[in-house]
Amino acid sequence: MAELINGRAYAKEINRDTQQRVERLKQHGIQPKMAVLLVGDDPASKIYTRTKQKKAAQLGIDCLLKAYPASVTQEEIMAEIQQLNEDPHVNAIMVQEPLPDHLENMALVRQIAPEKDVDGFHPVNVGKLYNNFPGHYPVSCTPRGIVMALDHYNVPLAGANVVIIGRSILVGRPLQSLLINRDATVTICGRKTNNIKDRLKTADIVVVAAGKPGLVNGDNLKEGAVVIDVGINRLPSGKLVGDVDFDSAQQVASLITPVPGGIGPLTVAVMEAQTVDLTEWQNE
Ligand code: NAD
Numbered sequence: 001m002a003e004l005i006n007g008r009a010y011a012k013e014i015n016r017d018t019q020q021r022v023e024r025l026k027q028h029g030i031q032p033k034m035a036v037l038l039v040g041d042d043p044a045s046k047i048y049t050r051t052k053q054k055k056a057a058q059l060g061i062d063c064l065l066k067a068y069p070a071s072v073t074q075e076e077i078m079a080e081i082q083q084l085n086e087d088p089h090v091n092a093i094m095v096q097e098p099l100p101d102h103l104e105n106m107a108l109v110r111q112i113a114p115e116k117d118v119d120g121f122h123p124v125n126v127g128k129l130y131n132n133f134p135g136h137y138p139v140s141c142t143p144r145g146i147v148m149a150l151d152h153y154n155v156p157l158a159g160a161n162v163v164i165i166g167r168s169i170l171v172g173r174p175l176q177s178l179l180i181n182r183d184a185t186v187t188i189c190g191r192k193t194n195n196i197k198d199r200l201k202t203a204d205i206v207v208v209a210a211g212k213p214g215l216v217n218g219d220n221l222k223e224g225a226v227v228i229d230v231g232i233n234r235l236p237s238g239k240l241v242g243d244v245d246f247d248s249a250q251q252v253a254s255l256i257t258p259v260p261g262g263i264g265p266l267t268v269a270v271m272e273a274q275t276v277d278l279t280e281w282q283n284e
Contacts, residue, residue, distance in 0.1 A: 002253035011269035022060040032279040033062035034092035040070035092118035143175035145266030158183035166209035218248030
């Protein structure tokens with residue numbers, strides 16, 4: 001029976017560390033501050049933004065919410081981001097997705113100063129990660145949290161065979177780079193990949209980030225595999241599940257993340273920690 005990767009407990013540890021780092025910065029007269037741009041009335045985005053604000057406040061981070069009606073123009077948001085880039089008191093900037101169709105998300109991301117890009121989506125930061133540049137730069141928070149969790153549970157990465165299902169710019173692609181940079185051998189699968197089941201059977205570590213409940217089950221796994229389930233799916237019954245059939249996978253895996261309580265809480269904790277990273281790097 002697999003041991004659980006307890007994302008909630010580990011997130012609390014990360015938060016304690018973040019809070020102490022905020023205290024140290026405050027002793028030097030520095031107040032970490034993030035700005036979140038929210039456009040329109042998407043209920044899930046509003047809840048997610050409120051959670052970020054609440055968590056930031058608990059940790060001593062200022063969170064400036066810039067809310068706009070869905071009718072806001074690309075130019076208005078671009079100008080707002082430029083002002084935030086130039087504001088020395090703002091350390092981190094993020095644009096909450098989804099955006100209305102008339103706004104071009106990547107143009108907004110490119111407008112954010114790379115050193116304030118707390119989501120790690122700016123092409124400069126993506127390129128640095130891809131090329132394993134030395135030095136500090138932000139990285140997409142969910143994959144960073146996954147690698148931190150693997151380290152926290154002492155899972156060896158160098159030489160490990162990793163299969164990732166899902167190749168989005170949010171999860172799969174940055175995770176692939178992070179793992180390659182740690183000397184893992186990584187296979188990344190999408191909808192058109194052949195023989196995913198055969199590939200899974202060879203994996204020491206399986207990461208599933210597809211948004212498809214039940215995509216992977218215990219029969220697909222190698223005995224003792226480490227299973228990271230990133231998926232978050234709401235079933236018609238209202239139950240929240242991942243992409244992995246937890247009960248059968250738990251019988252075969254050595255370590256597994258639950259949903260909820262696995263990678264989700266880590267993503268938020270890493271985003272707050274990365275705000276403090278940016279603040280420290282800007283004040284080095
Ligand atoms: P996305 O839709 O952008 O990407 C999904 C990827 O999965 C695509 O590359 C697609 O090709 C692949 N895919 C889909 N079905 C597949 C299949 N049957 N076989 C192989 N590949 C398949 O999604 P995303 O933003 O990367 O999110 C993926 C899931 O992870 C969602 O459920 C999302 O809610 C969740 N998520 C969770 C967190 C967290 O903090 N826990 C963070 C980000 C995303």
